[in-house]
Amino acid sequence: xxxxxxxxxxxxxxxxxxxxxxxxxxxxxxxxxxxxxxxxxxxxxxxxxxxxxxxxxxxxxxxxxxxxxxxxxxxxxxxxxxxxxxxxxxxxxxxxxxxxxxxxxxxxxxxxxxxxxxxxxxxxxxxxxxxxxxxxxxxxxxxxxxxxxxxxxxxxxxxxxxxxxxxxxxxxxxxxxxxxxxxxxxxxxxxxxxxxxxxxxxxxxxxxxxxxxxxxxxxxxx
Amino acid sequence: xxxxxxxxxxxxxxxxxxxxxxxxxxxxxxxxxxxxxxxxxxxxxxxxxxxxxxxxxxxxxxxxxxxxxxxxxxxxxxxxxxxxxxxxxxxxxxxxxxxxxxxxxxxxxxxxxxxxxxxxxxxxxxxx
Numbered sequence: 584x585x586x587x588x589x590x591x592x593x594x595x596x597x598x599x600x601x602x603x604x605x606x607x608x609x610x611x612x613x614x615x616x617x618x619x620x621x622x623x624x625x626x627x628x629x630x631x632x633x634x635x636x637x638x639x640x641x642x643x644x645x646x647x648x649x650x651x652x653x654x655x656x657x658x659x660x661x662x663x664x665x666x667x668x669x670x671x672x673x674x675x676x677x678x679x680x681x682x683x684x685x686x687x688x689x690x691x692x693x694x695x696x697x698x699x700x701x702x703x704x705x706x707x708x709x710x711x712x713x714x715x716x717x718x719x720x721x722x723x724x725x726x727x728x729x730x731x732x733x734x735x736x737x738x739x740x741x742x743x744x745x746x747x748x749x750x751x752x753x754x755x756x757x758x759x760x761x762x763x764x765x766x767x768x769x770x771x772x773x774x775x776x777x778x779x780x781x782x783x784x785x786x787x788x789x790x791x792x793x794x795x796x797x798x799x800x801x802x803x804x805x
Numbered sequence: 806x807x808x809x810x811x812x813x814x815x816x817x818x819x820x821x822x823x824x825x826x827x828x829x830x831x832x833x834x835x836x837x838x839x840x841x842x843x844x845x846x847x848x849x850x851x852x853x854x855x856x857x858x859x860x861x862x863x864x865x866x867x868x869x870x871x872x873x874x875x876x877x878x879x880x881x882x883x884x885x886x887x888x889x890x891x892x893x894x895x896x897x898x899x900x901x902x903x904x905x906x907x908x909x910x911x912x913x914x915x916x917x918x919x920x921x922x923x924x925x926x927x928x929x930x931x932x933x
Contacts, residue, residue: 705905708861709919710895712887719922724909 590766591775594758601758602779608675608754609744609783613737615680620687625717627692639688646685652746654678659750675747675754683740690732694725727798734791738784745780755779812839813872815860820869822855829855830866854902861899862890873897895923 591598626639646654655678662669669677698721706716748757759776763769815837822830829852837843845853858864860871862884871879876893878885885893906915917931 699905701901701903701905702907704863705901705907708863708894708899710891710923712891715922719918720907
């Protein structure tokens, strides 16, 4: 058997374009996921606040308990039945963001709850309100603890973004499949696609590692 | 005791607090005047910390009354409203058993964060 990477080189710009789309979808979903994650993580801090806790829990339970692909199909193929037709790219970002937000909310909650209770009490004893203590004292310490698990989550998000190719979005995987459909070089093209994903995920991992080190040097950690 | 001693800064009366079946504070009375130094002594678990935490509103007692600097912090099982409580706390210092310094801030920031964030003072004002 002979490998022929000719089709990969010949269509390099298509793959690069697909990679850009993947980065765009993932980046936008990441922002949405972080916002949702922070919001829902804060909602679920105190089980005694029943309504807030319940709202957060329903979200996390449903999103974490069903396949991402099903959620994406619900948005893209299901919503049009109500006359809600969203552009494919928007559906991809929305679906990935909502999915990632559920996982990120648990990261946020865990990190906040790992900060010593006395920190909140000390802040409150100075006369800070709960919100101010959260912003000035708890979150700056919790964020450092969030970074390693968030790194995992960001990398998972990049890989999960391959599913949006099934919503007709021309992401990296979708571009690869288009090349295969005319060249029949599955192995070579998928290898190239895998390699580009590998680059994207590891670049992200590296960037977060650098960020974590910088925050440690900045004294943001015990 | 010195100065205008008769000013009452802390007045606790009939304070009671239980954790489940364990009665920690049983009808405690305490009054502290300005410039007075008071020491509360007792074996561990006797409620010293609980008394102190009640006086800062970190713990809610069951019965009794607490007045700090003329403000009623606690009476009839009810704590002062949150915003008034925060205002009162800016005037009362408290050192915790484990200190609870803020590890993400410098020493100067640790000391000045209260006045800066809550009373909106500048760093130089607070540093004094």
